[in-house]
Amino acid sequence: MIEYRKPAAAAKAPAPRKTHGSVLLCPHCGTRTLIRTSRQINELFREGYSICTSCAFMGKYVTHYIAECVPSVSPNPRVSLPALPRHQAANDIAASEAAEADQMDLFARSG
Ligand SMILES: [Zn+2]
Known part of the structure; x- marks a missing residue:
């Protein structure tokens, strides 16, 4: 009987x-x-172009930081952001993950 063994690197890799x-x-x-x-x-703004692989739309976007949830251990003196309480950040992240889970159900395929 042949026994399958994972390569050593795969066995050490963290779980996905x-x-x-x-x-x-x-x-x-x-x-x-x-x-x-x-x-x-x-320091706060980034812009770019994105392309949709489904409908061919291309758009220009911008992302930027709007608040600080946890202060940096090496703060940049040119960066000043309003503080966001950690519990609010935790609530926002939990709500976002819940919404993402609901969205994934919408796109789940049967069969
Ligand atoms: Zn599209």
Whole structure:
């Protein structure tokens, strides 16, 4: 009998986990877009172009920080953001994850 064994590297790898990367959804069809290009405007702002692989829409976007939830251990003196209480950030993150889970159910495929 042949026994299958995982390669040593795979056995040591951490278990897969849900990622929380940035995602831009197409404003027209709701599909995740591809970031074509982006550039940092200043410490707080970033802009770029994204392309929808479903409906061909291309748009310019901007992202920026609006609050500080946990202070930096090496703060930049040029950055000043209003403080957001940690419990509010935790509530916002939990609500966002719950909404994301509901959204994934909408797109679940049968069969
Ligand atoms: Zn689209």
